[in-house]
Amino acid sequence: MIDKDIFVKVKSVYGVDRVYPACEVSELLAGLVGNKTFSREHVRILREIGFELNPSKVEVGTIL
Numbered sequence: 001m002i003d004k005d006i007f008v009k010v011k012s013v014y015g016v017d018r019v020y021p022a023c024e025v026s027e028l029l030a031g032l033v034g035n036k037t038f039s040r041e042h043v044r045i046l047r048e049i050g051f052e053l054n055p056s057k058v059e060v061g062t063i064l
Contacts, residue, residue: 006046007056008038019043022056 007023019038021027026038029051033042043053 004050005052009056
């Protein structure tokens with residue numbers, strides 16, 4: 001069973017917010033739709049089918 005919680009990163013690129021996958025499941029879903037990011041429509045559909053999009057967790061060990 002797939003966990004319905006997925007993690008994403010939101011980055012501003014030239015003033016436009018982009019939603020990037022930040023976990024294995026979200027990366028697979030982005031590949032499924034053929035993009036590196038999720039559009040507003042993708043986010044809407046993911047929520048509609050039951051996925052919960054959460055901001056990615058930053059671990060101290062990964063940035064030091």
